[in-house]
Amino acid sequence: MGAEETINGVPVTEEQIAEWAAEAEAGYDIAALKKRGRGRPGRGAQPSQVVALRLTTEELAAIDMAAEREHKTRSELIREAIATYAA
Template sequence: MSERESIDGVPVTEDQIAEWAAEAEAGYDVTALKKRGRGRPGRGAEPSQVVALRLTSEELAALDARAEREHKTRSELIRDAIAAYAA
């Protein structure tokens, strides 16, 4: 195993790989795995749609600065701006 192999900065050891292999060979509870859910939680009753948007580094910096001032995420700030514009 390469010394560069890691998970979240923690090196993966041969012992860890052996434990994972033994766990997999013993089998997993499929019902428990399916209960974990998939993806990000929805924002409403309908599925959300992802929209790609290209911004310059200056636009992105201004957006991030305002989001930080307002204690919001980028996405929250963009959604608020669209809602205000569309109103």
């Protein structure tokens, strides 16, 4: 194995690979794996919906700059703007 093999910047060793192989060969607790859930956590009691929106590069840049300035994510900023508008 070459030195370029990493996980999150940390080199993977032959010993780690052997441990992972032994773990896989021993089998996994499927019930425990299923409990972990999938995807992003919900935002509330009800499921959220994804809405596609087309923006120009200028609009997107303006949103990203505002989000950075306010230390928020793009999604947070857009949700707040919609909530303010809809109120």
